[in-house]
Amino acid sequence: MWERIGAMVYKEVRQMLRDPGTIAMMFMFPIIQLLIFGVAINNDPRHLPMAVEVNDNSPVSRAIVAALGTTSYFDVTEVAGIYGAGERLLAEGKVQFVLTIPADFSRALVRGQRPQLLLSADATDPASTGPAVAAVNQAVNSALAQQLVGPLAQRQTGAAPVDLVLHRAYNPEGITSHNTVPGLLAIILSMTMVALTAQSVTREHELGTMENLLATPLRPIEVMVGKIVPYFGIGVVQVLVILAAAAFIFRVPFEGSLALLLGVTLLFTLVCLALGFTMSTLVSSQVQAMQASMFYLMPSILLSGFAFPFRGMPVPIQWLAETLPPTHYIRLVRGIMLKGWDWRLALPESFVLLAMLLLFTAIAIRRYRDTVA
Amino acid sequence: MNAIPAIAVRGLTKRFAGRTVVDSVDLTVQPGRICGFLGPNGSGKTTTLRMICGLLIPDAGGGEVLGLDLATKRRAIKHQIGYMTQKFGLFSDLSIAENLEFVARVYRLDNRKARVDAALERLGLASRADQLAGKLSGGWKQRLALAAAVLHEPRILLLDEPTAGVDPQARREFWDQIHGLARDGMTVLVSTHYMDEAERCHEIAYIAYGVMLARGTISQVIAASGLKALLGEGPGADRFSTEIEAREGVEMAAPFGTTLHVCGPDLAALKRAVEPWAGRVSFRESQPTLEDVFIHLMKSAPDNSVLETA
Numbered sequence: 214m215w216e217r218i219g220a221m222v223y224k225e226v227r228q229m230l231r232d233p234g235t236i237a238m239m240f241m242f243p244i245i246q247l248l249i250f251g252v253a254i255n256n257d258p259r260h261l262p263m264a265v266e267v268n269d270n271s272p273v274s275r276a277i278v279a280a281l282g283t284t285s286y287f288d289v290t291e292v293a294g295i296y297g298a299g300e301r302l303l304a305e306g307k308v309q310f311v312l313t314i315p316a317d318f319s320r321a322l323v324r325g326q327r328p329q330l331l332l333s334a335d336a337t338d339p340a341s342t343g344p345a346v347a348a349v350n351q352a353v354n355s356a357l358a359q360q361l362v363g364p365l366a367q368r369q370t371g372a373a374p375v376d377l378v379l380h381r382a383y384n385p386e387g388i389t390s391h392n393t394v395p396g397l398l399a400i401i402l403s404m405t406m407v408a409l410t411a412q413s414v415t416r417e418h419e420l421g422t423m424e425n426l427l428a429t430p431l432r433p434i435e436v437m438v439g440k441i442v443p444y445f446g447i448g449v450v451q452v453l454v455i456l457a458a459a460a461f462i463f464r465v466p467f468e469g470s471l472a473l474l475l476g477v478t479l480l481f482t483l484v485c486l487a488l489g490f491t492m493s494t495l496v497s498s499q500v501q502a503m504q505a506s507m508f509y510l511m512p513s514i515l516l517s518g519f520a521f522p523f524r525g526m527p528v529p530i531q532w533l534a535e536t537l538p539p540t541h542y543i544r545l546v547r548g549i550m551l552k553g554w555d556w557r558l559a560l561p562e563s564f565v566l567l568a569m570l571l572l573f574t575a576i577a578i579r580r581y582r583d584t585v586a
Numbered sequence: 587m588n589a590i591p592a593i594a595v596r597g598l599t600k601r602f603a604g605r606t607v608v609d610s611v612d613l614t615v616q617p618g619r620i621c622g623f624l625g626p627n628g629s630g631k632t633t634t635l636r637m638i639c640g641l642l643i644p645d646a647g648g649g650e651v652l653g654l655d656l657a658t659k660r661r662a663i664k665h666q667i668g669y670m671t672q673k674f675g676l677f678s679d680l681s682i683a684e685n686l687e688f689v690a691r692v693y694r695l696d697n698r699k700a701r702v703d704a705a706l707e708r709l710g711l712a713s714r715a716d717q718l719a720g721k722l723s724g725g726w727k728q729r730l731a732l733a734a735a736v737l738h739e740p741r742i743l744l745l746d747e748p749t750a751g752v753d754p755q756a757r758r759e760f761w762d763q764i765h766g767l768a769r770d771g772m773t774v775l776v777s778t779h780y781m782d783e784a785e786r787c788h789e790i791a792y793i794a795y796g797v798m799l800a801r802g803t804i805s806q807v808i809a810a811s812g813l814k815a816l817l818g819e820g821p822g823a824d825r826f827s828t829e830i831e832a833r834e835g836v837e838m839a840a841p842f843g844t845t846l847h848v849c850g851p852d853l854a855a856l857k858r859a860v861e862p863w864a865g866r867v868s869f870r871e872s873q874p875t876l877e878d879v880f881i882h883l884m885k886s887a888p889d890n891s892v893l894e895t896a
Contacts, residue, residue, distance in 0.1 A: 425669070
């Protein structure tokens with residue numbers, strides 16, 4: 214019995230060694246997972262971009278800005294002096310937080326009127342807002358400790374001299390599903406569109422039916438479009454199901470325009486199909502196509518900002534994640550659904566997706582041949 | 587024979603990864619003829635067929651198919667060619683009727699339903715039209731594949747080892763169909779390993795290791811080889827093949843049942859070679875077979891094919 218098992222083991226090992234995809238799976242997967250979970254994912258994100266809208270130009274305000282910069286939680290990327298500028302930066306997604314220092318802040322402080330400071334957090338991603346709030350409090354207190362000296366020192370005793378108001382923008386209750394359900398749109402489309410399309414052409418090759426197809430007057434582009442259309446139909450159904458679930462089950466707010474969302478979803482679906490098709494021209498078997506789509510899906514789920522805060526990842530990983538189509542699409546979906554983006558705000562990310570679409574289509578057309586070798 | 591040839595290719599050459607799989611092959615087939623395409627495994631038959639039907643671009647050489655230039659009119663040629671691949675190339679998970687309908691639509695045939703129904707009727711598959719093509723037996727698959735390949739009434743039919751693994755009766759019927767199609771004017775180029783099938787062709791082309799070695803009707807090919815043969819009969823004649831083959835002047839000696847078939851290029855030398863056995867076995871002159879000729883050609887051709895071409 215052991216000899217027979219040994220024969221099987223020997224055969225399996227030989228076959229495994231001849232299959233580069235399996236080897237890559239065995240060695241690359243643990244390494245990629247280690248990198249992602251060990252390095253990239255951080256549930257206590259630091260260096261989050263923050264804007265400070267200073268409507269009160271005073272030493273106290275400047276001290277607060279300086280103190281915020283010294284915490285590791287925030288990078289104060291913008292200091293705006295125009296009323297409403299902070300809100301725009303938040304809407305565009307350029308910053309995660311806006312601290313608004315109202316006009317007459319320092320006067321009210323001196324008078325002991327407990328002026329308010331408004332901290333607006335982009336709560337489309339509630340996970341990354343929590344610990345940051347405490348850090349703002351601390352920064353403000355340390356700035357005030359410096360500034361409230363001499364006769365003003367008494368302001369530091371008793372009730373807090375400043376009232377920090379937290380505004381969870383776009384998701385006031387911090388509901389996680391408001392963040393994940395729109396993101397799911399990207400993940401589910403990626404899973405089905407990329408994986409199914411990647412296997413479709415390989416399948417014809419593997420079954421030997423491709424030779425027959427190519428001997429007919431079918432043009433490559435006709436084969437391509439004909440193969441993609443049904444998958445596209447599946448994608449449309451998926452989008453409608455998720456949107457219905459978002460609206461009726463999860464009660465995800467829908468601030469923007471449905472037409473715009475469907476528009477960018479169409480674009481993203483085309484990117485997925487083109488990518489899947491490109492993959493299928495690069496692999497030589499269905500198994501390899503599966504493996505290739507796995508290699509694509511794992512980072513898409515983990516790095517795109519779907520599962521973990523995007524800004525919590527180290528900068529090089531963020532760059533890597535920028536190359537993944539879902540990263541951009543997730544921003545678009547959250548922007549449109551939760552923040553009410555109009556087409557102008559949606560334009561930059563849409564352009565990235567469009568560029569990806571053109572790139573993948575060009576590769577797919579270049580790689581696809583109407584001959585068998 | 588005054589019409590333009592259906593297939594006229596010259597110097598067709600194809601290299602894969604530096605290895606010349608097809609080397610300067612010339613082939614002319616007149617309309618309505620059945621040309622058998624023979625050669626050992628990996629000799630470049632499939633590659634040549636693929637170049638003729640536009641599935642591969644030749645690295646050198648060219649020609650005309652139905653008067654259309656192979657280099658520039660690939661798509662026009664595809665409309666008029668029916669190609670039956672070596673491996674069953676229809677969709678196993680579509681029904682018989684669906685497969686035929688697909689082909690009809692791809693070629694944009696008119697009266698689609700009528701044509702498909704007629705094809706099913708001819709096949710004798712009308713009652714099983716909804717059965718999945720993948721569930722058919724080997725012989726039926728091959729019939730269906732042929733029906734699909736000729737559904738658009740092509741002027742040229744290319745068949746790549748169409749009868750591999752098919753029982754004799756199905757093969758007989760298949761060849762009757764091929765002759766019927768040729769009578770209607772279709773030109774057929776069919777690759778095969780079977781000698782009896784080669785003998786059913788109007789003419790044959792023998793390719794080995796990428797090089798065309800013989801061309802013509804069967805009697806022409808046999809005559810051109812210059813081979814002579816002896817047939818030995820007598821008790822235990824078939825047991826001496828190895829010893830006789832080792833003799834000078836003998837190219838091959840093969841037992842056929844209880845008889846022994848000996849051949850070589852020179853009749854006198856052949857007779858001398860079998861002399862030691864003449865007492866027990868009586869040898870008489872006979873016709874070399876097509877198989878003799880092919881083995882002879884194969885032995886004289888350099889084998890540069892190690893890998894079977896995909």
